[in-house]
Amino acid sequence: MEDRLFRTAMGKFATGVTVITTKVGENVHGMTANAFMSVSLNPKLVLISIGEKANMNKLIKESGKFAVSVLNEGQQDLSAYFAGQVKEERNIEFDTFNELPVIKDALVNLTCNVHESVIAGDHTLYIGEVTDLRVTDGEALGFFEGKYRKVV
Numbered sequence: 001m002e003d004r005l006f007r008t009a010m011g012k013f014a015t016g017v018t019v020i021t022t023k024v025g026e027n028v029h030g031m032t033a034n035a036f037m038s039v040s041l042n043p044k045l046v047l048i049s050i051g052e053k054a055n056m057n058k059l060i061k062e063s064g065k066f067a068v069s070v071l072n073e074g075q076q077d078l079s080a081y082f083a084g085q086v087k088e089e090r091n092i093e094f095d096t097f098n099e100l101p102v103i104k105d106a107l108v109n110l111t112c113n114v115h116e117s118v119i120a121g122d123h124t125l126y127i128g129e130v131t132d133l134r135v136t137d138g139e140a141l142g143f144f145e146g147k148y149r150k151v152v
């Protein structure tokens with residue numbers, strides 16, 4: 001099966017967009033991800049899937065913690081930036097929530113301790129136990145067929 005066909009098929013599953021963040025010492029790192037899901041209510045678990053070559057992968061392994069920020073409709077530029085699609089390095093001002101860096105003004109900020117990690121092909125699945133969260137009103141940034149969308 002062609003990679004392109006697989007990505008085209010997976011791109012038909014409409015998602016929101018998140019920025020995953022973590023911190024190792026003073027090193028703060030962010031990465032765009034749409035592979036995010038709710039897993040369990042009791043305990044409160046979520047899952048993210050991180051490519052083996054992503055810098056984020058080794059940093060989460062080291063910190064054992066990560067945060068998820070669900071982007072609002074006005075944060076497309078941040079999505080492109082944390083996907084490495086903007087060439088210049090920016091000085092991003094993060095909020096701190098429950099001792100982790102998070103994206104300001106996102107619809108949701110949640111923090112997790114890694115509960116379990118599973119290597120799955122060329123990605124690692126991180127199941128996180130949610131340690132705290134906060135929610136803001138607003139519209140989501142959507143992603144469908146490889147393009148950002150307004151959620152109507």
Ligand code: FAD
Pocket residue numbers: 017028029030031032033034035036049050051053054055056057079080081082083084085086089090091092143
């Ligand atoms: P890097 O390339 O190291 O960092 C990304 C960018 O953020 C760089 O420009 C870096 O300079 C900047 N940056 C990071 N931290 C800071 C900081 N503290 N201050 C200032 N700038 C900073 N990949 C997955 O593995 N899983 C997914 O679910 C996933 N979903 C995606 C969804 C979308 C919509 C898109 C567009 C991409 C997605 N990707 C996903 C791809 C992923 O975002 C990129 O491959 C990413 O660049 C790899 O992460 P990295 O940790 O190596 O980031």
Ligand code: NAD
Pocket residue numbers: 006007008010011034035049050051083145146147
């Ligand atoms: P695309 O057409 O590459 O992505 C469509 C869908 O395919 C995504 O929503 C995702 O479900 C799946 N997908 C894409 N790349 C994947 C990968 N390496 N591993 C597992 N699933 C993957 O969309 P695009 O706008 O061209 O994406 C921009 C860049 O971000 C590409 O380099 C893409 O590979 C990467 N990306 C990676 C993931 C991921 O690793 N889970 C998810 C989305 C985008």
